[in-house]
Amino acid sequence: MQIAVLGGGLSGLGAAHALAHRFPAAQLLLFERGRPLGGWAQSLHHGRILLEGGPRTLRPNGAAALELIRALGIEDQLLVVPKSSPASKNRYVYIRPGQLPGLSGLCVVGPSLLRQFLWPIIRAPLRYALYKNAPDGQDESVDSFMSRILGDDMATALGSALIHGIYAADSRQLSAHATLPFFSSKDRKKFLENSASNFESDVLQPWPNVGNLHNKLEHASAFSFKDGMETLTRALEEHLEAKSNVHIFRESPVLNLAMRKDRTMQLSYSGSTSTSVSTINPTHVVSALPLPTLHSITQPRNTHDTLPSNVPLHLNANPSSSVHVLNLVFPGPPANIHPSGFGYLIPRPREGYPTQATDAQPGILGVVFDSCTCSEQDDSNLTPEEWYHKGTHTKITVMLGGPYPLYIPPTTPNFPTSTTDIPHPIQIILKHLSTHFSQLKSNYALPPPIYYHLWRNVNCIPTYLPGHRSRMDEMKTMLKKDVSEGGWNGKLEVIGAGVDGVSVPDCLLAGRNAGLSWL
Numbered sequence: 001m002q003i004a005v006l007g008g009g010l011s012g013l014g015a016a017h018a019l020a021h022r023f024p025a026a027q028l029l030l031f032e033r034g035r036p037l038g039g040w041a042q043s044l045h046h047g048r049i050l051l052e053g054g055p056r057t058l059r060p061n062g063a064a065a066l067e068l069i070r071a072l073g074i075e076d077q078l079l080v081v082p083k084s085s086p087a088s089k090n091r092y093v094y095i096r097p098g099q100l101p102g103l104s105g106l107c108v109v110g111p112s113l114l115r116q117f118l119w120p121i122i123r124a125p126l127r128y129a130l131y132k133n134a135p136d137g138q139d140e141s142v143d144s145f146m147s148r149i150l151g152d153d154m155a156t157a158l159g160s161a162l163i164h165g166i167y168a169a170d171s172r173q174l175s176a177h178a179t180l181p182f183f184s185s186k187d188r189k190k191f192l193e194n195s196a197s198n199f200e201s202d203v204l205q206p207w208p209n210v211g212n213l214h215n216k217l218e219h220a221s222a223f224s225f226k227d228g229m230e231t232l233t234r235a236l237e238e239h240l241e242a243k244s245n246v247h248i249f250r251e252s253p254v255l256n257l258a259m260r261k262d263r264t265m266q267l268s269y270s271g272s273t274s275t276s277v278s279t280i281n282p283t284h285v286v287s288a289l290p291l292p293t294l295h296s297i298t299q300p301r302n303t304h305d306t307l308p309s310n311v312p313l314h315l316n317a318n319p320s321s322s323v324h325v326l327n328l329v330f331p332g333p334p335a336n337i338h339p340s341g342f343g344y345l346i347p348r349p350r351e352g353y354p355t356q357a358t359d360a361q362p363g364i365l366g367v368v369f370d371s372c373t374c375s376e377q378d379d380s381n382l383t384p385e386e387w388y389h390k391g392t393h394t395k396i397t398v399m400l401g402g403p404y405p406l407y408i409p410p411t412t413p414n415f416p417t418s419t420t421d422i423p424h425p426i427q428i429i430l431k432h433l434s435t436h437f438s439q440l441k442s443n444y445a446l447p448p449p450i451y452y453h454l455w456r457n458v459n460c461i462p463t464y465l466p467g468h469r470s471r472m473d474e475m476k477t478m479l480k481k482d483v484s485e486g487g488w489n490g491k492l493e494v495i496g497a498g499v500d501g502v503s504v505p506d507c508l509l510a511g512r513n514a515g516l517s518w519l
């Protein structure tokens with residue numbers, strides 16, 4: 001048995017880890033186009049300050065993630081965000097002046113904000129019972145579902161902001177059935193219910209072994225690692241590298257994958273050290289590539305020995321969002337800069353997204369108060385609550401882009417010595433932040449940052465368009481079909497953020513369950 005895993009992001013690494021255990025006698029080949037593994041999980045030390053360019057925390061409800069952490073022996077590196085902490089309790093939305101009657105500026109998502117929507121909230125259960133499904137019974141956008149149940153104002157002010165914070169997408173585009181828990185399939189519901197205290201799930205086979213992590217995370221709303229999210233991907237990489245039956249091909253893009261009429265697969269890739277193309281015949285393949293990339297490499301190169309498929313795999317059906325992640329470090333404790341909490345999200349403008357980025361609308365989706373979550377990552381013994389008042393610096397992350405046109409051109413990380421050292425787009429973003437924060441204090445002045453780092457994450461989050469779930473079901477059925485019907489005989493499995501969920505636990509769960517049908 002020779003298994004090829006395509007893509008060295010979280011899903012691909014997770015799949016390689018699970019498959020190497022499940023099939024110890026198989027040869028496992030992992031192909032990654034770039035040099036570093038780990039996909040969008042990117043952590044960087046700037047001196048003693050840890051900066052994250054992708055996901056930064058995990059929720060403790062993903063048994064597959066916990067099981068992996070235990071298997072890799074990295075439990076001692078966990079940093080827990082307690083449920084009682086301000087980062088867990090205080091989440092804000094920024095309401096633009098004039099967007100909602102009687103409210104503007106940074107508002108805590110809590111009773112006073114929800115009081116504005118009292119009537120929509122009171123009538124929501126009845127409307128949900130009556131109108132859960134769209135009149136035609138088909139999938140619809142999150143915005144259209146929320147507008148029906150909660151009203152337009154709530155769908156725009158809160159719904160769009162929430163979608164920005166998870167999918168960096170337009171809630172009017174995103175599928176309700178693929179993203180809202182009410183519409184989850186039975187299997188998926190079980191997965192979502194599969195919290196640290198409830199592992200009775202048949203989605204995870206065999207049952208996960210999470211040791212004492214359950215106790216450690218009992219009072220956590222989220223967790224990360226002392227050295228950031230890359231701790232997980234580095235540990236996976238090291239674990240795989242130590243295995244004699246695993247071979248990692250870096251800088252080795254897969255160029256073509258075909259199922260031939262004789263039911264054998266052919267995979268060609270270009271190697272890192274030579275410009276020549278090599279070909280192998282894996283018996284099984286797990287693709288953890290973005291779906292459009294898989295689409296491009298599975299186009300038949302010749303009809304001579306490959307069969308064109310007549311049922312589409314829908315690999316090109318969804319667009320994806322690009323996010324600019326701007327880490328900013330300011331001098332002094334967070335209490336001088338921003339309120340205590342997780343951060344804030346900004347709803348879409350009532351008039352919709354602009355077609356061009358401007359200084360007036362640079363496309364800020366939200367801001368994360370990193371120092372309030374895991375200040376211990378910055379080589380400190382202070383808790384985030386202590387750091388809030390006594391810390392030596394404040395770390396925040398501004399997220400931009402998604403449905404907005406991208407605003408910041410490539411920018412090298414820098415320690416500005418004066419405001420004039422700061423590129424114009426970052427100066428403009430600082431002005432917007434200053435406006436957001438100044439409503440909280442009189443005479444507010446945002447100091448110039450002592451460091452900034454920009455990550456341009458292109459096409460990092462797929463946007464599931466309505467119909468996504470049925471398209472993915474059709475794809476999975478097609479992959480299982482015989483070659484004579486244009487299928488892949490169950491020898492190709494497709495996982496990754498483009499298929500069954502974009503969160504880190506979703507990707508790790510899909511990786512963990514890869515190849516179960518090959519047993």
Ligand SMILES: C=Cc1c2[nH]c(c1C)Cc1[nH]c(c(CCC(=O)O)c1C)Cc1[nH]c(c(C)c1CCC(=O)O)Cc1[nH]c(c(C)c1C=C)C2
Binds near residue numbers: 165
């Ligand atoms: C690069 C930016 C990302 C944005 N969303 C995601 C990334 C990687 C993915 C994502 N973010 C969250 C979830 C849900 C997690 C879950 O429920 O288990 C997903 C799939 C929630 C979230 N949003 C933000 C943070 C810090 C978190 C916690 C998880 C994480 O660390 O990623 C902040 C945030 N993310 C984005 C925006 C625009 C934003 C704004 C404040 C986009």
